[in-house]
Amino acid sequence: MSGSIIAAVGYAEEWYIQILKSLVLFGLAVQIVPIVLLAERKLLGRFQHRYGPNRVGPFGAAQPLADIIKLATKEPFRPSTSVGFLYAAAPVISLLTALAAFAILPFGDVVTIFGEEVGLYGLDVEIGVLYVFAFGAIAFYGLMLGGWASGSKYSFLGAMRAAAQLISYEVAMGLSLVGVIMMAGTLSLTGIVEAQASMWYAVPQIVGFLIFVIAGFAETNRAPFDLPEADAELVAGYNTEYGGSKFAAYFFAEYVNILVVSGIAVTMFLGGWQLPFVDPPAWVDPFVVLGKIFLFVFLFVWIRATLPRLRYDQLMSFGWKVLLPLATLNALVTAIVVVAV
Amino acid sequence: MLIVQRAPAPGAAGGTYRAFGETLRGLKTTMARLFEGPKTISYPEEKVPVYPRFRGRHRLHRFEDTGLEKCVGCSLCAAACPADCIRVVAAENTPENRVSAGERYAAVYEINLARCIFCGYCEVACPFDAITMGHDYEMSAYNRTDLIFTKEMLLDEPLERTPLRNEGE
Numbered sequence: 001m002s003g004s005i006i007a008a009v010g011y012a013e014e015w016y017i018q019i020l021k022s023l024v025l026f027g028l029a030v031q032i033v034p035i036v037l038l039a040e041r042k043l044l045g046r047f048q049h050r051y052g053p054n055r056v057g058p059f060g061a062a063q064p065l066a067d068i069i070k071l072a073t074k075e076p077f078r079p080s081t082s083v084g085f086l087y088a089a090a091p092v093i094s095l096l097t098a099l100a101a102f103a104i105l106p107f108g109d110v111v112t113i114f115g116e117e118v119g120l121y122g123l124d125v126e127i128g129v130l131y132v133f134a135f136g137a138i139a140f141y142g143l144m145l146g147g148w149a150s151g152s153k154y155s156f157l158g159a160m161r162a163a164a165q166l167i168s169y170e171v172a173m174g175l176s177l178v179g180v181i182m183m184a185g186t187l188s189l190t191g192i193v194e195a196q197a198s199m200w201y202a203v204p205q206i207v208g209f210l211i212f213v214i215a216g217f218a219e220t221n222r223a224p225f226d227l228p229e230a231d232a233e234l235v236a237g238y239n240t241e242y243g244g245s246k247f248a249a250y251f252f253a254e255y256v257n258i259l260v261v262s263g264i265a266v267t268m269f270l271g272g273w274q275l276p277f278v279d280p281p282a283w284v285d286p287f288v289v290l291g292k293i294f295l296f297v298f299l300f301v302w303i304r305a306t307l308p309r310l311r312y313d314q315l316m317s318f319g320w321k322v323l324l325p326l327a328t329l330n331a332l333v334t335a336i337v338v339v340a341v
Numbered sequence: 342m343l344i345v346q347r348a349p350a351p352g353a354a355g356g357t358y359r360a361f362g363e364t365l366r367g368l369k370t371t372m373a374r375l376f377e378g379p380k381t382i383s384y385p386e387e388k389v390p391v392y393p394r395f396r397g398r399h400r401l402h403r404f405e406d407t408g409l410e411k412c413v414g415c416s417l418c419a420a421a422c423p424a425d426c427i428r429v430v431a432a433e434n435t436p437e438n439r440v441s442a443g444e445r446y447a448a449v450y451e452i453n454l455a456r457c458i459f460c461g462y463c464e465v466a467c468p469f470d471a472i473t474m475g476h477d478y479e480m481s482a483y484n485r486t487d488l489i490f491t492k493e494m495l496l497d498e499p500l501e502r503t504p505l506r507n508e509g510e
Contacts, residue, residue: 047371049380306367322357 034064081151094142108285158237162228193272262296413443
């Protein structure tokens with residue numbers, strides 16, 4: 001427990017390894033997002049009897065690259081009613097918080113690489129889950145400021161919806177994790193993974209798991225909870241007035257958020273880098289985590305292909321009247337069981 | 342006595358339970374679509390075969406044995422055409438210049454495909470089966486004037502680019 005002003009951390013390496021790790025993690029996020037993007041469009045196509053993008057490169061593999069080039073070379077544009085500084089800052093906030101949350105996903109335990117002890121995660125903070133929620137809370141500002149600073153009614157409507165939705169579902173999401181935290185007895189994500197050596201928490205905490213996944217869909221603004229960017233009714237919600245690389249930043253942040261929610265679900269409920277019955281060598285661990293994350297990405301796409309968007313009042317009543325009581329009950333029952341046994 | 346069947350009330354625990362079940366059913370349905378594979382026909386590479394009676398671009402015909410044109414320049418097709426897209430200028434056949442089997446032949450035969458509605462009335466009106474609807478449907482052009490097909494273009498064998506559906510397929 002090296003004492004630090006910002007937060008107590010578990011195992012921390014030398015400063016130069018920290019910098020190196022942050023670069024690797026950033027690179028990882030930047031590399032995974034196009035894969036997820038392509039996988040989503042391809043899968044969504046297959047779900048609808050289509051091929052999905054298959055014109056750019058072999059099997060459409062270069063499609064994300066083409067998208068990025070297209071977005072990056074667009075003319076920077078700003079509506080005359082927008083508030084300049086905030087309009088530019090909002091996507092950056094979204095991107096920053098998404099990547100910051102990505103940094104604490106544990107991809108493996110501490111391993112020795114070239115004689116250096118390196119933890120396969122950005123930072124093993126003691127407050128673990130709270131860190132994710134803290135950055136999730138700051139991420140609201142990205143959406144809110146973007147929607148408000150655009151100076152457009154559709155953007156503003158989308159931003160208001162986003163704020164209301166994210167706040168409602170964050171409560172249920174946080175409560176759904178309380179059970180896991182009580183069972184593991186720690187907030188540290190690596191500690192929670194290690195506590196799942198004998199059994200994944202998805203089994204005893206099945207209710208919490210389901211609530212977390214549902215709330216996760218709402219947190220990442222994904223179908224069927226994609227009201228903030230409902231294309232049919234709000235044009236595109238908070239990012240209506242955004243184009244070019246600013247839009248790309250929002251888009252990128254959204255997909256990193258999907259990875260973060262998937263990663264947290266894998267860490268908290270599906271045993272992180274642990275596999276049942278087999279104990280692979282340490283270098284396999286990151287691939288195990290990535291594989292599980294991609295299972296979640298598949299689930300995200302599957303749900304998107306299946307469910308229609310909820311009405312706004314349905315969304316709110318589902319969050320407050322179903323998810324929240326269930327999550328509270330789950331936390332309560334877990335507390336009683338943990339204390340009694 | 343009238344018994345009114347009501348749908349179950351939405352909301353509450355029962356509604357949530359039913360919604361959950363229906364969600365799973367929906368997921369099963371979409372997953373089945375995934376395994377069926379794409380139904381897309383990648384158009385420029387693959388083409389849907391047309392039926393034998395498909396009304397595509399017109400063709401003019403010659404007699405196979407003599408090589409003379411079947412069209413005698415009677416302009417019945419032009420008269421039948423509701424879109425008024427056929428232009429026929431007839432000329433007399435002479436012993437030195439015999440083009441068709443009849444007394445006269447079409448010196449000019451133009452179809453403006455930009456106006457044609459592919460109704461097939463010209464085919465019906467023709468007393469000699471000189472004009473028929475072919476199978477070609479790829480007729481886009483960069484210029485409107487390129488869509489005016491002349492007699493030579495209509496008489497030529499079309500490029501083999503439309504697959505034909507066989508009987509019973």
